[in-house]
Amino acid sequence: MLTRLPGKGLSEAAAVKLAPLAEKALAVGWTLDGLRAYLVRNCDTERVRYAPAVYEMHLRELPGPPAPRSERAAAAGMCERHPAFMAGDCLRCLREERDRQQQQPEDGLRPVDGMGLLARLQAQRAATTAGGVR
Numbered sequence: 798m799l800t801r802l803p804g805k806g807l808s809e810a811a812a813v814k815l816a817p818l819a820e821k822a823l824a825v826g827w828t829l830d831g832l833r834a835y836l837v838r839n840c841d842t843e844r845v846r847y848a849p850a851v852y853e854m855h856l857r858e859l860p861g862p863p864a865p866r867s868e869r870a871a872a873a874g875m876c877e878r879h880p881a882f883m884a885g886d887c888l889r890c891l892r893e894e895r896d897r898q899q900q901q902p903e904d905g906l907r908p909v910d911g912m913g914l915l916a917r918l919q920a921q922r923a924a925t926t927a928g929g930v931r
């Protein structure tokens with residue numbers, strides 16, 4: 798993403814130099830898109846002679862990541878399980894959630910469907926009974 802930033806002087810070497818700063822930003826909750834948008838917004842690429850220096854400055858003075866999506870913003874503290882991340886925008890929780898969804902595309906965390914369960918059990922018993930007759 799760094800080499801794709803606009804501006805003069807953004808060689809691969811410059812991007813390599815910026816990479817650790819960008820990684821640090823990602824570790825505290827910035828997204829690639831968010832970080833990129835922030836840098837582009839704060840760098841006047843038309844006038845700046847050497848954009849990497851400006852990007853570096855902004856990366857060093859980066860504020861906290863943008864507020865997480867509003868419905869999750871209520872929990873303002875840090876993640877209970879991963880104190881290094883903001884609650885509601887915890888990369889590790891998000892990843893775990895994604896993994897969980899991939900492993901259990903269906904029932905996952907749905908509350909128990911009593912009627913559905915009963916129907917399923919009855920159907921099962923019916924099938925077993927029918928099988929026993931044979």
Ligand SMILES: [Zn+2]
Pocket residue numbers: 876877878879882887888889890891
């Ligand atoms: Zn977490």
